[in-house]
Amino acid sequence: xxxxxxxxxxxxxxxxEPAQQPLPPPSATRWRYGLLIVALCALLGMYLPTAAAxxxxxxxxxxxxxxxxxxxxxxxxxxxxxxxLAAVPCRPSPPMLLVLAAFGATWMLAAVANVQVLQQxxxxxxxxxxxxxxxxxxxxxxxxxxxxxxxxxxxxGEVFIPPLIEFTTRFTVGALQMVGIxxxxxxxxxxxxxxxxxxxxxxxxxxxxxxxxALGTLYAYLTYRSxxxxxxxxxxxxxxxxxxxGVRAFTIVLVxxxxxxxxxxxxxxxxxxxxxxxxxxxxxxxxxxRWREAALPPPAESPAATAPSATPAAFAAMALAAVLVAAxxxxxxxxxxxxxxxxxxxxxxxxxxxxxxxxxxxxxxxNDWHVLHRxxxxxxxxxxxxxxxxxxxxxxxxxxxxxxxxxxxxxxNALPLDGPQWKELxxxxxxxxxxxxxxxxxxxxxxxxxxxxxVWRWYRQAGVDTDSPLLLKLLLARSKLLGSADGxxxxxxxxxxxxxxxxxxxxMHNLLTAMLPAIDQGLDHVAGR
Numbered sequence: 071x072x073x074x075x076x077x078x079x080x081x082x083x084x085x086x087e088p089a090q091q092p093l094p095p096p097s098a099t100r101w102r103y104g105l106l107i108v109a110l111c112a113l114l115g116m117y118l119p120t121a122a123a124x125x126x127x128x129x130x131x132x133x134x135x136x137x138x139x140x141x142x143x144x145x146x147x148x149x150x151x152x153x154x155l156a157a158v159p160c161r162p163s164p165p166m167l168l169v170l171a172a173f174g175a176t177w178m179l180a181a182v183a184n185v186q187v188l189q190q191x192x193x194x195x196x197x198x199x200x201x202x203x204x205x206x207x208x209x210x211x212x213x214x215x216x217x218x219x220x221x222x223x224x225x226x227g228e229v230f231i232p233p234l235i236e237f238t239t240r241f242t243v244g245a246l247q248m249v250g251i252x253x254x255x256x257x258x259x260x261x262x263x264x265x266x267x268x269x270x271x272x273x274x275x276x277x278x279x280x281x282x283x284a285l286g287t288l289y290a291y292l293t294y295r296s297x298x299x300x301x302x303x304x305x306x307x308x309x310x311x312x313x314x315x316g317v318r319a320f321t322i323v324l325v326x327x328x329x330x331x332x333x334x335x336x337x338x339x340x341x342x343x344x345x346x347x348x349x350x351x352x353x354x355x356x357x358x359x360r361w362r363e364a365a366l367p368p369p370a371e372s373p374a375a376t377a378p379s380a381t382p383a384a385f386a387a388m389a390l391a392a393v394l395v396a397a398x399x400x401x402x403x404x405x406x407x408x409x410x411x412x413x414x415x416x417x418x419x420x421x422x423x424x425x426x427x428x429x430x431x432x433x434x435x436x437n438d439w440h441v442l443h444r445x446x447x448x449x450x451x452x453x454x455x456x457x458x459x460x461x462x463x464x465x466x467x468x469x470x471x472x473x474x475x476x477x478x479x480x481x482x483n484a485l486p487l488d489g490p491q492w493k494e495l496x497x498x499x500x501x502x503x504x505x506x507x508x509x510x511x512x513x514x515x516x517x518x519x520x521x522x523x524x525v526w527r528w529y530r531q532a533g534v535d536t537d538s539p540l541l542l543k544l545l546l547a548r549s550k551l552l553g554s555a556d557g558x559x560x561x562x563x564x565x566x567x568x569x570x571x572x573x574x575x576x577x578m579h580n581l582l583t584a585m586l587p588a589i590d591q592g593l594d595h596v597a598g599r
């Protein structure tokens with residue numbers, strides 16, 4: 071009996087296991103999400119113009135219409151893991167307020183410089199950081215992918231159109247030559263014995279690329295667990311639509327050539343493009359499914375998951391703090407935009423001194439290529455002739471810059487419909503040296519009918535010559551924030567050529583060498599220096 075008595079306590083091993091704490095009922099956590107929703111709605115209300123600009127692009131552009139689906143998809147991704155999220159501790163994260171302030175300050179700079187896409191990225195990032203601030207970094211880490219997927223709602227990608235056009239053109243030319251069809255290429259224009267083709271913006275494949283990235287990112291997240299497999303599938307989702315668009319363009323030209331320009335020359339080639347892209351996407355997803363990985367089992371509840379949550383007052387205080395931090399930047403941006411620099415004299419008239427011999431000036435004709443901008447800038451333009459060459463020199467001057475009334479608000483062709491319709495064929499940076507000065511210009515080839523022009527364009531802001539829109543925006547933001555003069559100019563030269571643009575470049579360089587002192591003097595005069 072004594073032995074049995076001593077062994078009796080050891081016969082109940084279940085008493086040594088820690089009792090699991092039950093998860094809090096849904097009603098105990100709803101108020102946290104309610105506070106978060108209130109904070110997010112307040113943030114969207116304060117930055118409503120930025121959000122509305124995104125929605126307007128979604129509605130207007132088929133390329134970015136997928137933006138309407140991004141938020142519902144993100145909410146679904148969060149809802150599908152609600153059971154796991156119930157075990158994640160929620161505690162406000164005060165350090166996230168510093169990140170929120172940094173994004174807000176960047177948004178303010180972008181608003182002052184009118185960089186719309188950066189404003190939109192900062193707004194989406196601020197929404198994600200607000201989630202991390204109110205519910206905590208652990209909760210944000212658990213839904214990191216849905217929060218990051220929100221960034222695809224920003225309508226971005228048009229910057230890739232020129233390189234995509236160039237790749238599609240080169241791919242098409244190479245494929246045609248491989249099958250023995252003679253083709254002559256000039257920039258993005260193709261001449262075949264059966265007819266002429268041009269690779270334009272609609273043929274760049276940007277829509278296919280953006281759609282593939284949006285679908286491929288979601289597919290990789292739902293199908294794979296390994297970061298290597300996810301990254302590999304994303305590479306395929308980026309490369310495959312670019313290659314497929316090249317095959318599509320080649321096939322369209324081939325069908326048009328073989329049918330003597332009776333097939334695939336109208337809207338049918340766009341319909342064919344989407345059908346082709348759909349088949350390629352189905353093949354990509356079907357192939358990717360062969361390496362599908364099983365979902366992870368639900369994680370065992372850890373001591374951290376049952377740690378006590380913060381008090382309701384702490385969540386409310388953090389939600390209020392996030393709203394207050396976000397509320398600082400729109401008024402500051404509005405103040406900077408409304409603060410006009412001091413004017414000490416009436417606006418001077420933009421003009422240039424006569425050119426030195428052998429150059430002489432002549433009025434520009436209505437059919438000439440004109441530099442046009444929106445708003446009410448001062449313009450000065452003339453043709454310069456030296457007996458062997460003709461070069462146009464055009465200056466555009468904004469005394470003050472605001473949204474829609476600034477240097478980057480270009481209008482490529484606002485001439486009457488019966489006038490020449492200029493098209494930009496190619497663009498690249500070029501370094502120009504005049505005496506001891508050296509600066510970079512944007513060299514562009516434009517064409518209307520049989521007339522081809524070589525164009526040099528660059529900006530002058532705060533005494534700095536640059537071809538970079540980004541640097542121009544930064545200089546403008548600095549001037550706005552410091553309350554200094556924000557006047558700026560664009561300088562453009564253009565000359566026609568037949569075969570080689572080098573002759574036009576030499577003529578423009580000679581004129582620039584002769585007229586640069588007059589350009590400096592004229593711009594300094596209207597700037598009040």
